[in-house]
Amino acid sequence: MKEDKLVLGGQEFDSRFILGSGKYNVELIDAAVKYAGAQMITLALRRANSNGEGNILDYIPEGVTLLPNTSGARNAEEAVRIARLAREIGCGDFVKVEVIRDSKYLLPDNYETIKATEILAKEGFVVLPYMYPDLNVARDLVNAGAAAVMPLASPIGTNKGLTTKEFIGILIEEIDLPVIVDAGIGRPSQACEVMEMGAAAVMANTAIATAGDIVAMAGAFKSAIEAGRAAYLAGLGRVLSGGASASSPLTGFLQD
Amino acid sequence: MEKTNHMEYMEGMEVIASDIMEQVITSMEEYDYMAYSEEDVISALKRDRLSPKDFGALLSPAAAPFLEEMAKRAQLETARHFGNSVYLFTPIYISNYCENYCVYCGFNCRNQIRRAKLDLEGIEREMAAIAETGLEEILILTGESRKMSDVTYIGEACRIARKYFKMVGIEVYPMNVDEYAYLRQCGADFVTVFQETYNSDKYETLHLAGHKRVFPYRVNAQERALMGGMRGVAFAALLGLADFRKDAFATGMHAYLIQKKYPYAEISFSCPRLRPTINNDKINPKDVHEKELLQIMCAYRIFMPYAGMTISTRERAGFRDNVIGLAATKISAGVSTGIGGHQQEGEQGDDQFEIADNRNVEEVVAAIKKQGLQPVMNDYVFL
Numbered sequence: 052m053k054e055d056k057l058v059l060g061g062q063e064f065d066s067r068f069i070l071g072s073g074k075y076n077v078e079l080i081d082a083a084v085k086y087a088g089a090q091m092i093t094l095a096l097r098r099a100n101s102n103g104e105g106n107i108l109d110y111i112p113e114g115v116t117l118l119p120n121t122s123g124a125r126n127a128e129e130a131v132r133i134a135r136l137a138r139e140i141g142c143g144d145f146v147k148v149e150v151i152r153d154s155k156y157l158l159p160d161n162y163e164t165i166k167a168t169e170i171l172a173k174e175g176f177v178v179l180p181y182m183y184p185d186l187n188v189a190r191d192l193v194n195a196g197a198a199a200v201m202p203l204a205s206p207i208g209t210n211k212g213l214t215t216k217e218f219i220g221i222l223i224e225e226i227d228l229p230v231i232v233d234a235g236i237g238r239p240s241q242a243c244e245v246m247e248m249g250a251a252a253v254m255a256n257t258a259i260a261t262a263g264d265i266v267a268m269a270g271a272f273k274s275a276i277e278a279g280r281a282a283y284l285a286g287l288g289r290v291l292s293g294g295a296s297a298s299s300p301l302t303g304f305l306q307d
Numbered sequence: 308m309e310k311t312n313h314m315e316y317m318e319g320m321e322v323i324a325s326d327i328m329e330q331v332i333t334s335m336e337e338y339d340y341m342a343y344s345e346e347d348v349i350s351a352l353k354r355d356r357l358s359p360k361d362f363g364a365l366l367s368p369a370a371a372p373f374l375e376e377m378a379k380r381a382q383l384e385t386a387r388h389f390g391n392s393v394y395l396f397t398p399i400y401i402s403n404y405c406e407n408y409c410v411y412c413g414f415n416c417r418n419q420i421r422r423a424k425l426d427l428e429g430i431e432r433e434m435a436a437i438a439e440t441g442l443e444e445i446l447i448l449t450g451e452s453r454k455m456s457d458v459t460y461i462g463e464a465c466r467i468a469r470k471y472f473k474m475v476g477i478e479v480y481p482m483n484v485d486e487y488a489y490l491r492q493c494g495a496d497f498v499t500v501f502q503e504t505y506n507s508d509k510y511e512t513l514h515l516a517g518h519k520r521v522f523p524y525r526v527n528a529q530e531r532a533l534m535g536g537m538r539g540v541a542f543a544a545l546l547g548l549a550d551f552r553k554d555a556f557a558t559g560m561h562a563y564l565i566q567k568k569y570p571y572a573e574i575s576f577s578c579p580r581l582r583p584t585i586n587n588d589k590i591n592p593k594d595v596h597e598k599e600l601l602q603i604m605c606a607y608r609i610f611m612p613y614a615g616m617t618i619s620t621r622e623r624a625g626f627r628d629n630v631i632g633l634a635a636t637k638i639s640a641g642v643s644t645g646i647g648g649h650q651q652e653g654e655q656g657d658d659q660f661e662i663a664d665n666r667n668v669e670e671v672v673a674a675i676k677k678q679g680l681q682p683v684m685n686d687y688v689f690l
Binding site: 076077079095096097098123124125129132133136151152153154155157208209210257260261 | 383386388390391392570613687688
């Protein structure tokens with residue numbers, strides 16, 4: 052059987068769990084890498100942009116790919132500036148575009164996200180845009196040169212799970228890029244469900260960070276994501292409604 | 308002394324098209340905190356997102372028996388929105404000249420204190436000394452004198468601050484939109500204005516002279532700051548001046564309405580209580596005890612979970628250490644409220660108020676870690 056890898060910007064990942072770590076927490080990073088197998092960790096450039104003790108770049112374990120995000124950007128122009136700054140300070144070419152102009156719900160601005168994606172993709176960034184799951188926008192992001200799309204499952208930090216499930220399903224069906232589900236996943240079962248649907252990876256933070264036992268929850272997410280992926284690859288069995296198959300098929304009258 | 312009409316703008320004060328003050332005042336006047344029952348509090352705490360009415364319930368006396376539940380919910384919201392981060396900063400007082408006569412303030416123009424103003428070299432020395440402590444965020448304060456600390460002077464202070472700090476906030480006299488825009492160009496990005504009290508009748512009796520006497524110009528300061536391009540604004544009532552529940556409700560509503568009109572704005576609260584000052588050691592926050600203060604902080608947090616919240620050195624170390632991560636997200640360290648207090652030569656001008664927590668940056672960092680939280684010097688990119 053062919054090896055199952057997540058490929059983003061030409062780079063291969065074994066793990067399909069990405070730690071969203073805008074709020075950064077050393078204990079959480081440790082748990083995510085050791086127990087959830089995370090190979091990619093987001094970090095807010097606004098946090099990395101620090102002089103002294105607080106420089107979180109120092110805490111990134113070896114072998115982990117950094118995914119700087121543009122948190123703090125309110126429009127495409129600001130996102131582009133943050134991404135360039137991230138590259139300058141040595142964060143690599145990956146960037147998660149996050150354009151938010153609503154401090155209350157932190158919902159992404161799809162329009163500005165497309166604009167920023169187009170500019171950054173042209174500059175050679177591997178752009179992973181955080182978006183509200185809208186098919187037309189996802190198509191525009193493909194055309195703009197995104198390396199994946201990252202639809203939200205629920206408003207960020209809410210742990211509410213797959214409230215946008217139907218729309219994420221449409222993206223998975225229609226978009227040829229990896230669909231990485233980001234924000235709002237509150238339980239391992241929800242991560243499993245969206246992986247079964249065919250999501251390429253899951254990003255989580257609050258669900259693990261606010262769990263009673265961070266290490267145990269990191270492990271639970273790992274298992275759930277792997278199970279969901281395995282189920283997707285296996286092809287889900289038929290779920291029959293209304294009992295078993297009719298013994299006399301509806302097409303039984305056909306003769307020649 | 309002849310008193311002017313405190314509701315009338317003085318010459319040069321910009322009028323903006325906004326009904327936010329009217330809405331805040333109306334909602335505060337209608338707010339009857341005795342009308343809430345325990346059921347109202349329970350129902351508010353069950354909600355995901357609270358309405359202004361729910362916020363009113365949490366600030367009411369009926370919520371007092373639910374303080375522990377409020378604290379738990381507040382802590383959860385703080386963790387959801389800020390992780391385990393606690394941000395550090397320090398204020399720098401660059402001038403204590405003041406033209407206002409605010410009866411409770413140590414800087415007021417009638418108070419006999421040592422006045423001083425740092426020149427640009429003094430500011431640079433002071434800021435360099437602060438930056439040495441590892442801090443990356445600074446809040447520039449002045450007494451309210453347009454004559455002694457004009458906008459250009461404050462702007463120069465902001466430019467110097469940008470050399471040493473990632474984030475520069477200002478807490479100075481309210482100004483016009485173009486002046487805020489100018490300070491934004493100079494590197495400031497966050498504006499704090501304490502309204503003191505939203506009760507305009509009470510306000511009038513406390514602010515006897517000076518620009519600050521004009522109540523509506525002060526209320527609209529945050530909006531003008533955002534119109535001038537500032538990223539964020541902070542709100543506060545000085546608790547203990549008037550009816551604290553009404554003032555806290557008005558503060559929350561002010562922030563709520565500003566956020567609604569300017570959804571991208573970063574919103575923050577401060578929760579100062581009255582403190583003794585030089586020549587007036589009898590000032591106290593009256594009926595706002597720590598319990599009430601915590602209730603207010605938790606109510607702000609649950610009502611607007613995404614808002615920042617600063618805990619002042621007006622409070623003792625033990626209180627401050629316990630409210631970070633619970634409701635507060637930002638804490639000052641190494642604080643001096645006098646002029647030039649960060650350099651070896653010592654203060655040139657007297658303090659605005661007495662502080663209750665004298666710990667330096669290192670000590671506060673250690674205290675944050677002891678709480679299982681993470682001290683963060685910067686979470687900001689100036690764009």
